[in-house]
Amino acid sequence: MKKYKVFISSVQKEFKAERRAIKDFVSSDPLCRRYFEIFLFEDSPARSRRPNKVYLDEVKKSTVYIGLFGNEYGAQDSKGISSTEHEYHGALDEHIPRLIFVKDSDKKRHPKIEKLIRKAERQLVRRRFSDISDLTAHVYAGLVQFLEDSGDLRTMPFDAAPCRGASLADISEKKVRWFLETARAERKFALDKNISIQQALTHLDLLHEGKPTHAALMLFCTRPQKFYPLISAEVKCLHFHGVEVRKPIPSYQIYDGNVFEQVDQAVDFVMAKLNRSVTPSKTSVASDVAYDMPRLAVREAIVNAVAHRDYVSHAGVQVMLFADRLEVWNPGRLPAGITLDSLRREHPSIPHNPLISNSLFLTHYIERAGYGTLDMIALCRKAGIPPPDFEQRGSQFVLTIWLDQLTEKKLKSLNLNERQMEAIRFIKTNGVITRKEYVALVEISPRMAHLDLTDLVQKKLIAPTGKGRSVKYALHK
DSSP states (O other), X not given: OOOEEEEEESOTTTTHHHHHHHHHHHHHSTTHHHHEEEEOGGGSOOOSSOHHHHHHHHHHHOSEEEEEEOXXXXXXXXXXXXXXXXXXXXXXXXXXXXXXXXXXXXXXXXXHHHHHHHHGGGOSEEEEESSHHHHHHHHHHHHHHHHHHHXXXXXXXXXXXXXXXXXXXXBOHXXXXXXXHHHHHHHOOOSOTTSOHHHHHHHTTOEXXXXXXXXXXXXXXXXXXXXXXXXXXXXXXXXXXXXXOOSSOSEEEEEOSSHHHHHHHHHHHHHHHSOEEEEOOSSSXXXXXXXXXXXXXXXXXXHHHHHHSOTTSSOOEEEEEOSSEEEEEEESOOOTTOOTGGGGSOOOOOOSSHHHHHHHHHTTSSOSTTOHHHHHHHHHHHTTSOOOEEEEETTEEEXXXXXXXXXXXXXHTTTOOHHHHHHHHHHHHHSOEEHHHHHHHHTOOHHHHHHHHHHHHHTTSEEEESSGXXXXXXXXX
């Protein structure tokens, strides 16, 4: 299949992160990677020709032009024109479809970039963006629209496709107003809360030829499930007193409504079932409340499932709370290029439903792009519980947060010496411990450290990974 070449034009230094984020997203998204390849000048080999000549030649070879405009105009040639403006006019002269994205800023823009922005005001696709997540969603919508206009796309992605039978009358004005107020407070979102519903949805790329998309209904319809009788567009929450699925189920709830409501209700379901401790606060009149699991980690697990699930699947999101763990089941698979191991380190954000994910980001339901799993790991370690597990079980992605089975009271009942108890505390905070770290921590000989750790392994309290000097010990599940 022939791919369309996309040229990204901007002041490179000002938009270094945004340029890379667009390329990472397009090369990893299941739809976009089939049809598009991104040209970044910084990725091309050194050439003897003048950069301006190379830029313009690449613009002429491209099928789509993406312009990122911010505060800076860029270096100017002898005629006082920057490469960014040359590239824009090159795309204009070649009649190349142009997608223009202007970054919101409180700083004063260079007069010449202000003038260039005014020139681009009549572009077919021109959006303002505040963050990389916001930008990615706009780029996605623009490229999907290009594919539909070109006739390449006969079946649109779920979130960008119009919902048959739905109209603007099915969008709740109250929910849109809440969104605009919340996004302005949380992310300094630029849209005024009093603009029309149609204007708001247009800016968020949630209308297709004037009709609400599936994403619009999932976000702002009072009860979107009435449009989806064949898919499970809700969250099922189950609570079991033991450590495995057993009937009868003590507590079982199904939450519908829009995605914001589904997340809020599912989180409340879990937190209401967890043990909590209340201690007097040292800094305020109100008492401090601590749960068996950090609320923010529970919310992150649930909101990620709702945002990234495969909405075409007949399966729904399931939240199951057991005596020893919380499991969140999400229909779908990790995007190409993302592995289970990479979720434990910094990685690009490649949302399965970019238009839904963007609105969740703007309301602060989702944190920084690509940091959700890292935030959960940090929150769990801070709370003294094991870091979460990530698994792919067939067509389901499963995230597990473990309850603390080794409380101080439990540790004291296990006939451990004080050194071993200190090792357990260290692992709960840091995830793993090495023999060398244990030796330094409790100030004993390597031989004694080996005996202590072997005893903990035999008691199935910790489990080793690796071999020889590289062996690490984590809590036994």
